[in-house]
Amino acid sequence: MNKKITEVQENPFEIEQQEWRKRQRKERWKQMLTIASPVFMLMLWEFLSQTGLLDIRFFPPPTAIVGTFIDMTTSGVLFEHVGISLYRIFLGFLLGVVPGVVIGLLMGLYSPIRHFISPIVMALMPIPTLALLPIIIILFGIGDLSKVITIAGSVFFPVVINTVAGVTNIDSIYLDVAKNYGAGKVSFFTKIALPGALPVMLEGIQMGQAIALLTIVAAEMMGATSGIGFLIWTSYKAFLLQEMYVGLILISFFGYLFSLFLRGLQKKMVPWR
Amino acid sequence: MKKKAKIEITNLTKAFYKKQSSVTALEDINLTIEEGEFVCLVGPSGCGKTTLLRILADLETPSIGDFKILTEDKTRPLQSMVFQERGVIPWLTVEENVAFGLKMRRLPKEVIRERTAYYLKKTGLDPFSTLYPKELSGGMKQRVSIARAFANDPEILLMDEPFAALDEQNKFILQEELLSIWAETGKTVLFITHSIDEALLLSDRILLMSSQPGKIIHEIKIDLPRPRKVEDIRENPEMAAKFVEIWQHLQEEVQNSRREKN
Numbered sequence: 001m002n003k004k005i006t007e008v009q010e011n012p013f014e015i016e017q018q019e020w021r022k023r024q025r026k027e028r029w030k031q032m033l034t035i036a037s038p039v040f041m042l043m044l045w046e047f048l049s050q051t052g053l054l055d056i057r058f059f060p061p062p063t064a065i066v067g068t069f070i071d072m073t074t075s076g077v078l079f080e081h082v083g084i085s086l087y088r089i090f091l092g093f094l095l096g097v098v099p100g101v102v103i104g105l106l107m108g109l110y111s112p113i114r115h116f117i118s119p120i121v122m123a124l125m126p127i128p129t130l131a132l133l134p135i136i137i138i139l140f141g142i143g144d145l146s147k148v149i150t151i152a153g154s155v156f157f158p159v160v161i162n163t164v165a166g167v168t169n170i171d172s173i174y175l176d177v178a179k180n181y182g183a184g185k186v187s188f189f190t191k192i193a194l195p196g197a198l199p200v201m202l203e204g205i206q207m208g209q210a211i212a213l214l215t216i217v218a219a220e221m222m223g224a225t226s227g228i229g230f231l232i233w234t235s236y237k238a239f240l241l242q243e244m245y246v247g248l249i250l251i252s253f254f255g256y257l258f259s260l261f262l263r264g265l266q267k268k269m270v271p272w273r
Numbered sequence: 274m275k276k277k278a279k280i281e282i283t284n285l286t287k288a289f290y291k292k293q294s295s296v297t298a299l300e301d302i303n304l305t306i307e308e309g310e311f312v313c314l315v316g317p318s319g320c321g322k323t324t325l326l327r328i329l330a331d332l333e334t335p336s337i338g339d340f341k342i343l344t345e346d347k348t349r350p351l352q353s354m355v356f357q358e359r360g361v362i363p364w365l366t367v368e369e370n371v372a373f374g375l376k377m378r379r380l381p382k383e384v385i386r387e388r389t390a391y392y393l394k395k396t397g398l399d400p401f402s403t404l405y406p407k408e409l410s411g412g413m414k415q416r417v418s419i420a421r422a423f424a425n426d427p428e429i430l431l432m433d434e435p436f437a438a439l440d441e442q443n444k445f446i447l448q449e450e451l452l453s454i455w456a457e458t459g460k461t462v463l464f465i466t467h468s469i470d471e472a473l474l475l476s477d478r479i480l481l482m483s484s485q486p487g488k489i490i491h492e493i494k495i496d497l498p499r500p501r502k503v504e505d506i507r508e509n510p511e512m513a514a515k516f517v518e519i520w521q522h523l524q525e526e527v528q529n530s531r532r533e534k535n
Contacts, residue, residue, distance in 0.1 A: 173360050180330050180354045181374040181425065191373075195364040272364045272405040 060242045065249070068242040082250060085216055085227040088144055089254075092151025093212045097205055100156045104163025104201070109193060114164065121160060129153035130218050137223045147219045147227070154215045155208035162204025166197030199273060202266045209262055213255050278343060279429060279461040280306040280329070285338035287324055298324040300486035302338070306429075311455065311462045313472035313479050315519065317527045321487025322465045326431050329463065330354045344428050350378065353427040355435045361406045361417045368393065368402040370417050374425030392420040395454060412443040416450075423454055432464040436471065445503045448474055456500060469519050474506050481522050484530045491522050 042062045048054040049061040072078040107114040129136075129150050136153075140146040170193065178192045220229025228247050235243035287299040298321040306312050314322045327333040329340060330352055342351045353374060354360075361370055369376075372389040393399040396416040406414055415435055422430055435451075436444045448471060455462060466472055472479045473495060481491040493515060497505065506512045 171359070173356060174362055176330075176332055176354075177356060177360050177362060177373070178377075179332060180352075180356075181421075182350060182377045184377070187377055191365070192362070198364075270364075272407060 058241060060245065065242050065245045069246045069249075072243065072246060078246070078250075081226055081228050081231045081247075084144070085220065085229070086254070088147045088220075088227065089151060089212050089216050091144075092148040092216070093155055093209065095148060095152035096155025096208060096212070097159050100159030100204070100208070101163055101201065104160040104204075105167060105193070105197070107160070108164045108167025108197065109189070114168075118164075121157070125157045125161075129215065130222075133219060133222055142223050142225070147216065147224060150219045151212050151215050154211045158207040158211065159201070159204045162207070163197060163201045166200030166204075167193055169200065170196035199266075199270050202262070202269065206259065206262050206266070209258050210255065213251060213258070217251060276307040276309065278305045279308040279310070280304070280340065280342055280463070282329075282340040283338055285325075285328070285335050285340060287321070287328060287333065288336045297486040299328075299335075300488050302487075302489060304480070304489065306461060306463065308461055309459045311464065311475055311477045313464045313466055313476040314482060315466060315469060315472045315479055315523070316482030316487075317484055317523065317530065318467060319530075320482045320484035320526075322482050323433060324487070326354075326433055326463065326465055329429075330431050342428055346428075350374070350425055350427040352429045352431055353422040353425040355418050355422045355430060355432040357433060357435060358411055358414045358418065358438050361414045361421075363406050366403050366405055367398055367409070367417055370406070371398070371420045371424050373421055378425075388424050388426070392424040395423075396420045396450070410443075411439055412447060415439060415447060419447075419451060419454070423458060423460075427460075429461040429463065432462065434465050434467070437467075444471070449502065451475070452500065469516055469523075470506065472519070473512050473515060474501060474503060479519065481519060481526075483526050490526070493519065 045054070045059065046061045046063060049056050049059050069078070103117065107117055132153070133146070133150055136146045136149050140149055174192055174196060178188050183191065216227070217229040217232065220227035221233040224230045228250055232244050232247035235241070235247065282302050282304040285299060285302040286297070289296045289298055302325065314325065316322050324333060328335050329342070344351060362373070365373065368389060371392055372385050375385040375388060390399070393402050396419060398413065398416055398420060401409060401413065406417065409417070415438075418435060422432075436447055439447065452475065464472075464475060466475075476495050479493045479495060480489050481493070482488065483490045495512075495515070497509065497512065
């Protein structure tokens with residue numbers, strides 16, 4: 001009996017296994033915390049507004065918001081607003097990212113171009129595109145195009161700046177390798193410059209996505225007749241706060257969805273990291 | 274049986290100009306390296322040995338003077354460099370890294386595949402051919418760099434302290450592997466190192482360099498028979514004497530340059 005106990009105590013793997021189990025339990029506990037925090041927030045909100053501790057007119061309980069969400073979905077109003085907003089975001093995002101990447105690569109690869117364009121970029125960047133919205137509306141009308149242009153303008157800057165940084169920060173030893181092994185212009189671009197710049201470039205695109213969502217809501221509030229931003233703004237003005245919250249939560253949801261998608265894309269495109 | 278010259282360097286000087294402090298990295302270097310010879314350049318850091326290698330690798334241009342790499346086969350690249358460990362390109366797989374030079378030269382796919390496979394096998398990398406470099410150890414990464422240069426089949430090989438970042442045991446293993454591949458191909462090699470032991474093991478000839486201005490101050494022939502092993506160098510009293518000789522030369526150099534700095 002005694003002997004058996006010492007044997008158990010002396011087995012290093014069993015001791016380590018116990019340690020390992022403890023660590024696993026801790027990990028699971030942390031995962032639980034991550035899931036619990038938003039649930040806890042919602043429950044607290046529900047409790048506070050049900051009991052009247054929060055003013056129900058300004059903070060309707062989450063269950064009521066869900067009810068409104070279902071009503072709006074079945075009536076089809078929501079799809080219309082969400083659809084048009086997604087369309088604008090998508091188009092504006094592309095219109096910002098594509099020129100951002102192209103101009104960024106040109107600036108990164110050719111220093112005269114970089115020296116010529118970068119003061120322009122630096123000067124324009126601090127101006128919020130939203131501040132230009134009145135002019136954009138005058139030029140492009142109150143329809144979709146003005147929203148698309150506004151988003152494109154906001155997305156462009158982080159993408160162009162990160163693309164330039166991505167190219168110029170490639171370790172010079174890879175440039176030496178390319179030169180020593182006789183890489184031509186095209187090979188240099190496809191084998192060294194583009195893949196080398198990609199990680200930092202994708203960070204910029206990630207940022208651009210977040211900015212696109214911020215911009216669409218504001219742009220639709222100021223001059224639009226449809227979209228999630230329009231929904232939020234008109235609901236607020238009509239004091240339909242439940243509808244307004246549906247809009248806000250949708251924005252949060254899509255932001256989360258897009259960044260998950262882009263993160264997945266990043267893993268696919270940069271498998272060597 | 275005098276062999277043919279492969280590399281000829283004549284009156285080569287390289288200076289770096291800066292507004293505050295200009296440096297003469299290399300001063301009036303004259304050097305001939307024979308075909309198939311393994312030459313090590315040894316010297317304290319900052320003595321210009323890397324500059325000399327980079328000039329031969331066409332990554333820098335000499336200020337004055339000239340060099341020639343003699344060739345009979347025009348289709349072959351003149352030189353390939355074995356870079357330090359971090360010269361392995363992280364976004365290419367092991368196989369793509371080894372094939373890099375061949376792909377850049379647009380050789381037929383069949384040739385690329387065959388030569389890449391041969392050197393992957395030779396360096397023991399074939400089980401890892403589809404992995405990215407981040408998954409390899411330091412020694413394995415350095416094998417990629419070596420395989421890439423040999424696969425390119427150049428007239429001469431230039432090696433820039435390829436084993437400097439490895440631990441000692443791995444270094445011994447890779448040195449012997451390098452010697453065995455080299456013996457098979459018979460390439461002319463110019464190898465930079467600051468390790469005297471490494472130079473004794475690898476070279477036919479060791480060139481000692483002084484710093485600022487970088488000059489070749491001494492030359493030592495190593496005629497130990499090949500194939501050599503790490504143990505042979507350690508056991509051989511003649512090599513021990515050569516070690517001391519080299520060290521005394523270099524010691525003077527290191528101390529001189531320190532005095533100048535103070």
